[in-house]
Amino acid sequence: DGGITQSPKYLFRKEGQNVTLSCEQNLNHDAMYWYRQDPGQGLRLIYYSQIVNDFQKGDIAEGYSVSREKKESFPLTVTSAQKNPTAFYLCASSIFGTPLGNEQFFGPGTRLTVL
Amino acid sequence: KQEVTQIPAALSVPEGENLVLNCSFTDSAIYNLQWFRQDPGKGLTSLLLIQSSQREQTSGRLNASLDKSSGRSTLYIAASQPGDSATYLCAVIGEDDKIIFGKGTRLHILP
Numbered sequence: 136d137g138g139i140t141q142s143p144k145y146l147f148r149k150e151g152q153n154v155t156l157s158c159e160q161n162l163n164h165d166a167m168y169w170y171r172q173d174p175g176q177g178l179r180l181i182y183y184s185q186i187v188n189d190f191q192k193g194d195i196a197e198g199y200s201v202s203r204e205k206k207e208s209f210p211l212t213v214t215s216a217q218k219n220p221t222a223f224y225l226c227a228s229s230i231f232g233t234p235l236g237n238e239q240f241f242g243p244g245t246r247l248t249v250l
Numbered sequence: 251k252q253e254v255t256q257i258p259a260a261l262s263v264p265e266g267e268n269l270v271l272n273c274s275f276t277d278s279a280i281y282n283l284q285w286f287r288q289d290p291g292k293g294l295t296s297l298l299l300i301q302s303s304q305r306e307q308t309s310g311r312l313n314a315s316l317d318k319s320s321g322r323s324t325l326y327i328a329a330s331q332p333g334d335s336a337t338y339l340c341a342v343i344g345e346d347d348k349i350i351f352g353k354g355t356r357l358h359i360l361p
Binding site for chain 1: 343
């Protein structure tokens with residue numbers, strides 16, 4: 136089955152800790168994205184990567200970091216600098232390295248809760 | 251700055267009715283528009299993608315239209331079923347490569 140997987144489904148973090156969310160795709164897509172979803176708000180772009188070993192900040196990158204060492208993997212680290220990390224995190228991918236004309240496919244999401 | 255609005259925020263209709271969901275955007279310089287479905291606690295499922303040069307796209311009981319000049323898109327669902335209950339989101343991709351999502355319309359189909 137081709138698709139995007141995210142793990143874990145639920146994650147709990149103590150204040151001051153860094154945590155890493157996993158995103159893997161076997162669709163052979165060039166581009167990958169991380170979004171944050173809060174209740175009553177639209178999705179907001181955190182980071183995106185158009186090609187291996189390259190990534191760009193989205194609208195709300197502060198307090199987050201990413202890496203893209205392999206085409207199929209795009210992990211997101213939520214650092215202690217992120218002031219309000221409790222949210223639903225969604226990973227997506229698209230075939231080409233630019234969003235133009237690109238249909239986005241999403242993973243099942245990770246719900247992060249800070250205790 | 252592009253803004254995407256979906257009204258109403260929530261909608262309840264009896265099973266079997268046809269319905270229309272609305273998406274409006276402020277900047278008509280878009281490259282495409284995508285409609286998604288999201289079930290509670292789940293990721294987004296792509297429903298339809300409309301390129302800026304297209305007027306509509308159809309998939310089964312779903313039909314999405316796009317009017318760039320007026321900054322509007324509609325998602326038409328025919329013969330609604332309880333399984334259609336979900337949140338529907340639209341996303342606009344601008345010619346500046348930015349992707350902006352609406353907040354969604356929460357749809358409840360009454361059996």
